[in-house]
Amino acid sequence: MSARYSAAIIGGGDIGHAHAEGYAAHPDVELRAIIDPVEAARRQFQREYGIPEAYASVEEFLATGRPDLVSVCTWHPLHAPLTIAAAGAGARAVICEKPMATSMGEVDAMIAACEGSGTTLLVSHQRRFTPGWERARELVAAGVIGEVLTVEARGVQGLLNVGTHLIDGLLFISGEPAARWVLAAVERETERFERDTPIEDRCMLLAELDGGAQLLVQQDLPSARGMASPVGAGMALRFTGSDGMLEASEFFVRVFSADSGGWRLDLSLEQVDTIGGRANGRQVEELVAWLEGGPEHRCSARRARQTTEIMMAAYESARRHRVVPLPLQETGYPLAAMIAEGGLPPTVPGAYDIRAFLHRDGIDEERYAQLRATGMGHHEIMAALAGVPGRRG
Ligand SMILES: NC(=O)c1ccc[n+]([C@@H]2O[C@H](COP(=O)([O-])OP(=O)(O)OC[C@H]3O[C@@H](n4cnc5c(N)ncnc54)[C@H](O)[C@@H]3O)[C@@H](O)[C@H]2O)c1
Incomplete structure (x- = not known):
């Protein structure tokens, strides 16, 4: 391998594509591994980006040795544990997707784990x-x-x-x-x-x-x-x-x-994608520069911590019916706590997930491939297959 950094993407779904494009844009980075429990997702990433290695689990991947750059592109509840696992394996850097986590306890555990292993941590606020x-x-x-x-x-x-x-x-x-x-x-x-x-x-x-x-x-x-x-x-x-x-x-x-x-x-501004090759490419470029002694990355964990703290403080404020001063003392997810405490009783019962359509298991892979061949993005295809309006984010 001639590239100075190898990269791995955990989660071969919608935003995983943006990370793959971002790594592909950097001459010193080789995208080496895709990790996803869904075989069709692994195969697709290997085919579309020429990725040599694929793993069905993070444990299997981390057992192969010390990773360089790791993208955490799974759903929110896995951001903290997977970031901490990558840091534990000695990753040089982790680019974790937003939101950083769903509690300040998790946020601080991610930062502590990365500080402990010398891992540079970013949160992908690539806009x-x-x-x-x-x-x-x-x-x-x-x-x-x-x-x-x-x-x-x-x-x-x-x-x-x-x-x-x-x-x-x-x-x-x-x-x-x-x-x-x-x-x-x-x-x-x-x-x-x-x-x-x-x-x-x-x-x-x-x-x-x-x-x-x-x-x-x-x-x-x-x-x-x-x-x-x-x-x-x-x-x-x-x-x-x-x-x-x-x-x-x-x-x-x-x-x-x-x-x-x-x-x-x-009107002089370029009308560019907010997600994908250009924004994610510059995110990777600034990361490599930071790893090599450059200034703090604009998407550093320190900065994302502030955003997450404001969101968690908002939920805590609604829970306590009062102004919440920062730093926030609550270390859990205040919205979940409020729900558990009966503070937000639903009047319309029936749990639903506004991103449920992204579950790839059981979809018509043949139809997926046909739509992909037309140039459609992953998120839009999944929304089309489920018959729901798709809005990326
Ligand atoms: N920065 C942005 O603009 C932006 C845009 C979209 C999504 N996101 C974020 O990216 C994250 C992923 O969202 P998405 O839309 O790409 O979801 P997605 O469902 O399209 O992709 C998630 C992928 O993770 C895989 N996965 C599940 N469990 C796994 C595990 N244990 N190990 C490895 N892979 C696993 C799934 O099989 C799936 O392929 C979310 O946290 C979301 O908020 C950010």
Whole structure:
């Protein structure tokens, strides 16, 4: 092998493809192994990316020796145990998918395990590499809207799922301020899950950031007026400052200030994928640079910890009916605790998972292959086979 780093992907599903594309984009990385209990997934990854080794279990893979770069691309409950297992085997770096974990206890155990083994840990908030978010961060840092007073976003499909990207983007663009406290409201009328994790039907969270700005996230709330991007889909974020306003998604930035002459839309940005080769490729590139002595990665575990803490504090705030100061003391998953304590009795019984359609066991693999041959993405194919609307995230 001539590459300086070998990589392995645990979880050959939708986001596993983005990690494979990201590794393929780096000349010093060879994607060596795919780990997935589903044989069709292993075969597909080996075929599509020329991966030489495939394993049905993480234990089997880790028994082969010390791994270099490991991507954890499974559903949320496995993020912490698999990251800790990879660190235990001496991995040089782990890129764990978002959300980092579903409790601060898990988050801190992941960080401790990685510190103990000298493993560099990232969390894949790869939208930080999109041109809209990067330009917005530059403009806010340059003071085009003055002092930041309020940062806000609206999302769908769960706080842990999409909300983690929204909070991460708001913090990234406003210069990574720490949060001081969180106050939140949570509704769970149905027994809603997302990737094996109980989630809310709707929630709204307000946090105060260092410097005094407020962060507001509305998740799954019915709203007549969204924050839609003027140039296509994307996660729209809004920043209000003492001297103006800025709106951004991964694809656009527009500014309203005293000298902008109304809304000034920046149309020079590349319209790139938010997931996949380019964003994930740059994520890998910055990781290799960090491993070789470069600056802290923009998706470091330290940064993802802050986002996860805000989400966990939101659930804890709803559980306790009060403002929750940070650092958060609760180490469990407060939403699950609230459900167990009877604090969120469902009025519509019947558990369902909004990502159940991603289960590959038992699908029509022949039809899958036909759709894949047309260039469709994995997530879209799985949604089509299940007859549900697919929205990646
Ligand atoms: N960063 C992003 O923009 C983004 C986008 C989509 C998904 N995600 C995250 O990626 C994670 C995976 O989501 P997905 O949509 O790719 O799911 P998926 O269901 O498409 O893929 C998960 C894969 O993991 C495999 N798997 C299950 N148990 C395993 C085990 N013990 N060892 C190895 N493999 C195992 C499954 O067979 C499946 O192939 C989630 O946590 C999700 O939040 C992130």
